[in-house]
Amino acid sequence: MPQLRIALNQTDSCVGDLAGNADAVLRWTRQAAERGAHLVAFPEMMLTGYPVEDLALRPSFVSASRAALRGLAARLEREGLGDVPVVVGYLDRSEAEEVRENAGQPAGAPRNAAAVLHRGEVALTFAKHHLPNYGVFDEFRYFVPGETLPVVRVRGVDVALAICEDLWQDGGRVPAARAAGAGLLLAINASPYEVNKDDTRLELVRKRAQEAGCVLAYLAMMGGQDELVFDGDSIVVDRDGSVIARAGQFAEECLLLDLDLPAAEERPRSGVAGDGLRIDHVTLGAAPVEPYPVEYPGAVAPRMEDPEEIYQALVTGLRAYVVKNGFRSVLIGLSGGIDSSLVAALACDAIGPANVHGLSMPSHYSSEHSRSDAAELARRTGLNLRTVEVAPMFDAYMSAVELTGLAEENLQSRLRGTLLMAVSNQEGHIVLAPGNKSELAVGYSTLYGDSVGAYGPIKDLYKTGVYRLARWRNEAAARRGETPPIPENSISKPPSAELRPGQLDTDSLPDYDELDRVLELYVDRDLGREEIIAAGHPEALVTRILRMVDTAEYKRRQYPPGTKISPKVFGKDRRLPITNRWREHA
Numbered sequence: 170m171p172q173l174r175i176a177l178n179q180t181d182s183c184v185g186d187l188a189g190n191a192d193a194v195l196r197w198t199r200q201a202a203e204r205g206a207h208l209v210a211f212p213e214m215m216l217t218g219y220p221v222e223d224l225a226l227r228p229s230f231v232s233a234s235r236a237a238l239r240g241l242a243a244r245l246e247r248e249g250l251g252d253v254p255v256v257v258g259y260l261d262r263s264e265a266e267e268v269r270e271n272a273g274q275p276a277g278a279p280r281n282a283a284a285v286l287h288r289g290e291v292a293l294t295f296a297k298h299h300l301p302n303y304g305v306f307d308e309f310r311y312f313v314p315g316e317t318l319p320v321v322r323v324r325g326v327d328v329a330l331a332i333c334e335d336l337w338q339d340g341g342r343v344p345a346a347r348a349a350g351a352g353l354l355l356a357i358n359a360s361p362y363e364v365n366k367d368d369t370r371l372e373l374v375r376k377r378a379q380e381a382g383c384v385l386a387y388l389a390m391m392g393g394q395d396e397l398v399f400d401g402d403s404i405v406v407d408r409d410g411s412v413i414a415r416a417g418q419f420a421e422e423c424l425l426l427d428l429d430l431p432a433a434e435e436r437p438r439s440g441v442a443g444d445g446l447r448i449d450h451v452t453l454g455a456a457p458v459e460p461y462p463v464e465y466p467g468a469v470a471p472r473m474e475d476p477e478e479i480y481q482a483l484v485t486g487l488r489a490y491v492v493k494n495g496f497r498s499v500l501i502g503l504s505g506g507i508d509s510s511l512v513a514a515l516a517c518d519a520i521g522p523a524n525v526h527g528l529s530m531p532s533h534y535s536s537e538h539s540r541s542d543a544a545e546l547a548r549r550t551g552l553n554l555r556t557v558e559v560a561p562m563f564d565a566y567m568s569a570v571e572l573t574g575l576a577e578e579n580l581q582s583r584l585r586g587t588l589l590m591a592v593s594n595q596e597g598h599i600v601l602a603p604g605n606k607s608e609l610a611v612g613y614s615t616l617y618g619d620s621v622g623a624y625g626p627i628k629d630l631y632k633t634g635v636y637r638l639a640r641w642r643n644e645a646a647a648r649r650g651e652t653p654p655i656p657e658n659s660i661s662k663p664p665s666a667e668l669r670p671g672q673l674d675t676d677s678l679p680d681y682d683e684l685d686r687v688l689e690l691y692v693d694r695d696l697g698r699e700e701i702i703a704a705g706h707p708e709a710l711v712t713r714i715l716r717m718v719d720t721a722e723y724k725r726r727q728y729p730p731g732t733k734i735s736p737k738v739f740g741k742d743r744r745l746p747i748t749n750r751w752r753e754h755a
């Protein structure tokens with residue numbers, strides 16, 4: 170049986186940074202080649218970053234991506250790496266020639282593509298066959314599908330290739346790989362993180378390997394792009410579905426693996442492999458390979474439990490947003506409450522406490538513990554804290570305009586928002602918005618007040634989840650013998666916006682346990698009022714919560730982007746009209 174040493178590079182890339190991403194491909198390829206790899210692979214759209222959204226519609230960007238691909242092939246050859254085939258995702262457009270073969274595709278339409286680079290040339294290109302068009306994906310808007318089954322023969326093994334969604338939908342490249350007699354199916358992916366999705370992916374990959382009848386290598390992207398986090402977790406499974414190797418979560422790494430694979434038939438199969446996919450077969454001349462001293466049998470990296478996994482996803486998303494947008498530091502309004510404290514802990518873990526700045530902004534109604542808990546948080550984490558009193562500004566406003574009730578309450582919040590933006594402008598930190606998913610759902614925040622900011626690290630985490638993660642982070646620190654970052658009082662005291670004397674969240678909202686249970690059904694599962702009541706929730710409560718959610722759409726639209734961790738983040742996953750007279754409730 171021929172042996173193939175594959176290098177699955179579970180790497181990060183940055184959207185639009187063609188030069189930087191090409192450098193990364195070169196760097197990782199060199200390392201893999203030095204370790205004797207026969208086939209090197211990178212994630213979906215590695216060269217352009219993923220998702221490129223409407224950049225796909227800009228011909229200049231498509232041309233630049235194609236040029237970068239050719240440049241990369243030439244560079245690999247120049248640097249002595251040309252003999253190792255490299256599979257890399259990029260943005261392409263359909264060619265006139267292919268249009269004739271794939272009847273109906275418009276010439277020049279963008280393609281979510283990948284190429285095999287070898288000996289200075291682009292040896293083979295292909296496009297994703299199944300395009301995802303749900304949730305955060307809009308690939309029908311951008312791409313035309315590929316209609317081939319790409320197969321490369323490397324050291325006597327036929328390797329069929331696929332891109333992400335090609336595995337998620339039935340038919341297409343998976344059965345075609347079997348029909349073509351492939352010895353390995355290599356799928357390159359950019360699969361956004363969601364809670365429990367690692368389990369779904371594992372089951373999917375096992376099932377598809379059995380259907381394809383060969384070893385399946387699932388290479389995942391790692392990193393973050395705007396609201397999306399890519400958690401890594403590349404997997405290789407045998408044809409019977411058993412796991413051979415699994416990479417770590419939330420880390421860039423090369424999964425290097427020796428595989429014994431069936432030798433390809435002498436004459437490559439040709440024609441249509443199934444589902445109308447034409448086999449596009451290329452035999453790559455393999456370089457003579459020196460016997461290599463080390464073996465790479467494959468290992469399964471340990472899995473994280475849920476709270477740790479979610480916490481790491483939030484850290485990864487926040488770090489990626491800050492760093493990729495060219496910032497070094499963040500600014501947070503610190504109230505001593507649980508939301509801003511958790512955001513501060515995440516920020517300290519993402520970019521280091523020296524780069525985290527907190528502003529305590531007490532007003533007339535702020536409690537003493539709002540100051541002391543913020544100070545304690547700073548002491549525990551080492552972040553930079555300063556205090557700016559809001560009261561004098563508030564008094565100046567109140568002497569200029571007559572404000573009462575909510576207008577007066579919200580003024581404090583807006584003064585804080587203005588202060589945060591002023592310090593951001595002055596010192597160059599980006600402001601983090603501390604709103605959680607429960608607050609966003611029911612509109613429990615002040616427009617241009619506590620909702621100001623560039624990024625919302627916990628916007629997809631319900632309040633009950635905020636408590637869970639805060640406790641987990643403190644316990645994890647204690648287990649390691651470190652100081653737990655979040656003051657115990659911030660976790661145990663009742664939540665309050667502190668905008669009027671003695672105000673508590675429970676004055677305006679149901680108990681968070683109850684609220685979050687209903688929100689999960691309405692927001693995340695799209696159930697209607699009757700179904701939610703039938704699930705055992707009191708009618709009056711359901712009506713009240715649904716009304717709050719429905720009337721807060723305008724606020725959510727103005728909320729900053731933030732890390733997606735659920736299957737339904739507010740924004741791309743859940744798009745509702747603002748002007749909307751449909752109500753579930755009477």
Ligand SMILES: Nc1ncnc2c1ncn2[C@@H]1O[C@H](COP(=O)(O)OP(=O)(O)OC[C@H]2O[C@@H]([n+]3cccc(C(=O)O)c3)[C@H](O)[C@@H]2O)[C@@H](O)[C@H]1O
Pocket residue numbers: 575579582612613614615616617618619666668677723
């Ligand atoms: N459909 C629509 N499309 C566009 N705009 C719409 C709108 N409906 C109202 N509006 C506008 O929205 C305004 C009302 O929204 P907004 O000004 O936010 O004020 P509002 O939602 O009335 O009050 C803020 C709420 O957030 C609570 N809260 C909780 C936690 C923390 C904080 C904090 O600030 O620290 C606040 C606070 O206790 C209060 O209940 C209206 O004055 C109107 O101009």
Ligand SMILES: Nc1ncnc2c1ncn2[C@@H]1O[C@H](COP(=O)(O)OP(=O)(O)OP(=O)(O)O)[C@@H](O)[C@H]1O
Pocket residue numbers: 501502503504505506507508509510528529530531532535539585603619663664665666667674
């Ligand atoms: N005294 C304050 N100093 C600085 N920032 C404040 C102050 N009061 C409120 N804020 C800002 O407004 C945000 C909204 O307050 P909110 O009460 O919703 O959150 P929290 O105080 O962090 O947590 P909790 O809701 O559990 O009390 C805070 O997270 C914080 O960023």
Ligand SMILES: NC(=O)CC[C@H](N)C(=O)O
Pocket residue numbers: 213301306332333334335337358359360361
């Ligand atoms: N990039 C893709 O095609 C991703 C779609 C796929 N269903 C996933 O979430 O993993």
